Amino acid sequence: MRELSVKTDSKIVLLVLDGLGGLPFQPGGETELEAASTPNLDRLAEKSDLGLSRPVAAGVTPGSGPGHLGLFGYDPVEYLVGRGVLSALGVGLEMTKNDLAARINFATLDPSGEISDRRAGRIGSDEGSRLVDLLNENLSIDGVETTVRHEKEYRAVVVFRAEGTSGSLSDTDPQKTGLAPLPVEPQDSSNGSQKKGAAIANEFVRQANEILADQHPANTVLLRGFGMHPALPLFEETYRLNAAAIASYPMYKGLARLAGMELLQEGRGISGEIDALEQNFAGHDFFFIHIKPTDAAGEDGDFDRKVSVIEEVDALIPRITSLEPDALAITGDHGTPAKMKAHSWHGVPFLLASDYTLPTSSKFGERSCAGGSLGTFPAQEIMGLLMGNALKLNKFGA
Amino acid sequence: MRELSVKTDSKIVLLVLDGLGGLPFQPGGETELEAASTPNLDRLAEKSDLGLSRPVAAGVTPGSGPGHLGLFGYDPVEYLVGRGVLSALGVGLEMTKNDLAARINFATLDPSGEISDRRAGRIGSDEGSRLVDLLNENLSIDGVETTVRHEKEYRAVVVFRAEGTSGSLSDTDPQKTGLAPLPVEPQDSSNGSQKKGAAIANEFVRQANEILADQHPANTVLLRGFGMHPALPLFEETYRLNAAAIASYPMYKGLARLAGMELLQEGRGISGEIDALEQNFAGHDFFFIHIKPTDAAGEDGDFDRKVSVIEEVDALIPRITSLEPDALAITGDHGTPAKMKAHSWHGVPFLLASDYTLPTSSKFGERSCAGGSLGTFPAQEIMGLLMGNALKLNKFGA
Numbered sequence: 001m002r003e004l005s006v007k008t009d010s011k012i013v014l015l016v017l018d019g020l021g022g023l024p025f026q027p028g029g030e031t032e033l034e035a036a037s038t039p040n041l042d043r044l045a046e047k048s049d050l051g052l053s054r055p056v057a058a059g060v061t062p063g064s065g066p067g068h069l070g071l072f073g074y075d076p077v078e079y080l081v082g083r084g085v086l087s088a089l090g091v092g093l094e095m096t097k098n099d100l101a102a103r104i105n106f107a108t109l110d111p112s113g114e115i116s117d118r119r120a121g122r123i124g125s126d127e128g129s130r131l132v133d134l135l136n137e138n139l140s141i142d143g144v145e146t147t148v149r150h151e152k153e154y155r156a157v158v159v160f161r162a163e164g165t166s167g168s169l170s171d172t173d174p175q176k177t178g179l180a181p182l183p184v185e186p187q188d189s190s191n192g193s194q195k196k197g198a199a200i201a202n203e204f205v206r207q208a209n210e211i212l213a214d215q216h217p218a219n220t221v222l223l224r225g226f227g228m229h230p231a232l233p234l235f236e237e238t239y240r241l242n243a244a245a246i247a248s249y250p251m252y253k254g255l256a257r258l259a260g261m262e263l264l265q266e267g268r269g270i271s272g273e274i275d276a277l278e279q280n281f282a283g284h285d286f287f288f289i290h291i292k293p294t295d296a297a298g299e300d301g302d303f304d305r306k307v308s309v310i311e312e313v314d315a316l317i318p319r320i321t322s323l324e325p326d327a328l329a330i331t332g333d334h335g336t337p338a339k340m341k342a343h344s345w346h347g348v349p350f351l352l353a354s355d356y357t358l359p360t361s362s363k364f365g366e367r368s369c370a371g372g373s374l375g376t377f378p379a380q381e382i383m384g385l386l387m388g389n390a391l392k393l394n395k396f397g398a
Numbered sequence: 399m400r401e402l403s404v405k406t407d408s409k410i411v412l413l414v415l416d417g418l419g420g421l422p423f424q425p426g427g428e429t430e431l432e433a434a435s436t437p438n439l440d441r442l443a444e445k446s447d448l449g450l451s452r453p454v455a456a457g458v459t460p461g462s463g464p465g466h467l468g469l470f471g472y473d474p475v476e477y478l479v480g481r482g483v484l485s486a487l488g489v490g491l492e493m494t495k496n497d498l499a500a501r502i503n504f505a506t507l508d509p510s511g512e513i514s515d516r517r518a519g520r521i522g523s524d525e526g527s528r529l530v531d532l533l534n535e536n537l538s539i540d541g542v543e544t545t546v547r548h549e550k551e552y553r554a555v556v557v558f559r560a561e562g563t564s565g566s567l568s569d570t571d572p573q574k575t576g577l578a579p580l581p582v583e584p585q586d587s588s589n590g591s592q593k594k595g596a597a598i599a600n601e602f603v604r605q606a607n608e609i610l611a612d613q614h615p616a617n618t619v620l621l622r623g624f625g626m627h628p629a630l631p632l633f634e635e636t637y638r639l640n641a642a643a644i645a646s647y648p649m650y651k652g653l654a655r656l657a658g659m660e661l662l663q664e665g666r667g668i669s670g671e672i673d674a675l676e677q678n679f680a681g682h683d684f685f686f687i688h689i690k691p692t693d694a695a696g697e698d699g700d701f702d703r704k705v706s707v708i709e710e711v712d713a714l715i716p717r718i719t720s721l722e723p724d725a726l727a728i729t730g731d732h733g734t735p736a737k738m739k740a741h742s743w744h745g746v747p748f749l750l751a752s753d754y755t756l757p758t759s760s761k762f763g764e765r766s767c768a769g770g771s772l773g774t775f776p777a778q779e780i781m782g783l784l785m786g787n788a789l790k791l792n793k794f795g796a
Contacts, residue, residue, distance in 0.1 A: 046425055047425035356737070356742065356744075357425070358745075358765065360765055360768060373774075375745075375773045375774030376774070377456065377774065382456075383457075384455055384458060388458060389457065393458060396454050396455075396458050396459065396460050397461035397462075397463045397464035398481035
């Protein structure tokens, strides 16, 4: 791809409705996308290639990390990114190859040494932020630059910068109350980098417990999702794209930063994200737009709310198409069927509008996508399709 | 494949309409193949598997080399063949593993040392042929067996046979007039084989300039598309097929020879190619037939002419089916939509007729293929499908 990519003036938009894919509650029924009234998406389908994109592998349900890495053209099995890294990037921490990241939950430790609340009574963001300041002011680990950053409510992230560490480490979160926190352990006890990473993390927990001793209910920290910053090939190098991302949630900002995308300042709500697209359309040639509420509604099992979110997006489509992107893809990172209240492995409806398509339907829905000209294909191929349709790839071979 | 293939009496025909895949000019419209009146192909579709075959990778537009290598079952990314090699094989030069090939353009060198015409005033084939003879009579490079062969008009090909050379060399063609020809350079200046190849090629140019000095406008040669003969696994070995090729253009003959196919003498036009099939049907068990005018019409942006060529082929289908091949595939090596006036990345309509198919449509067209029983699949799988449908593959495993 790197050898074929050429810099052109054409523009690509990748609009991701998180968890877009759905299921009918009953066999004869419609999915969320099929049930939604989507006149604008349907009109777009009439000039688009349709297909079902498969996130990772048959039957495999992806997390948000692999789901998005696939959309960005990376092999999600080869490039595994720890949750800690995603959180760190999402809150705007710059990471280097020496950085080890982990997610923090503030939690409640009983006098008996057992966890009585894994979320410290769901303390608010003000309190969480104050505790993060307390940790940053008082923590000191020899030879390690330690940065804690608040995320939201009881959640934070820590980054340890030190030479020769590894992120192959176990969590401290026992995942249930009534159990003691676990020590951080190297996955391979003979590996020096892993041992060093575990020692740093355990020292962090020891000091945090001292610093937070009087801060009940948030008197301890649980660490999970350890990982090093992965060196992903950047969009600029692979596709020669000056890529921008519009996302309202930290993790998706983090994923976009991993790929080398510039984060644009979004406005309020979905409409505010389209504002950001309009305001910055001239300055970039690739835009990733992430819309979260479809997934949240699916996770809540709320079919009707997911339908409403899809209809809200549909109403905004003319604002995107009037910018006349040369290639516009609309899809999800995975399914989150309300019926399952969870992510799923199913093929995700995919639509690609350009001047060079073979339209097969006047409806954007799972079943029309199943019969589309793209068939069922790996999500990793989406970037190639977008590059091809935007005429940004040279011919391969004589 | 090599372990499963068995020799049987069954016969396979692979009919390739170059650049067959098309696009509608307007979203609601038909493709070239859909617009064509093809009663014979449609009747065949009624007893065929249909699908869309993908040449190289999503969004990637193949040249003729990778397009055909994929059809022949080779990984087109693994087996990259230089244009020089294709030309050499196409004009009937036998190549060995010590052979380095390049394409030649006769060109015009100004007294100032700059190229004033990259095609030497498009000299005719008689003149081109005479100049090639002149070069062959007068050239002599120590330790190198040098063969120049005329292709057409101002185009020729040269093969250097010498131990220990490499084809990773730069072109001398500056691609524009008003510039001096470039010296041939090794891609890696520390590589001995590449340095040897470059030295041979530069000596060739030096001698050719002396020999052609008085032959204005064709007083120099430009070299491009250097490459060594690639050692492809042969059809005979991989599939136990005694394969034959019917093609009217040198490059496709060259590709077929790379795979080990015997070239059959074709008659005039498309009908003359079918004559060759009929005359030789008893002597081989695999036939590759290449039809060029579909691609040429697409490249010209001539939708109607491409439709006419498809209809001309359709009228000849009964002559093929009456030979009763056990497996007959009809497809293209890539799309050449008239709308794009160029090769494209799109899925290529594919039809496979045999006694063991699952027909889904009574129409051969892009959209009926999208909904076919083969779905969308890599072109590399076509040989496996043909072998299976001709009952030439043993069961895999107990």
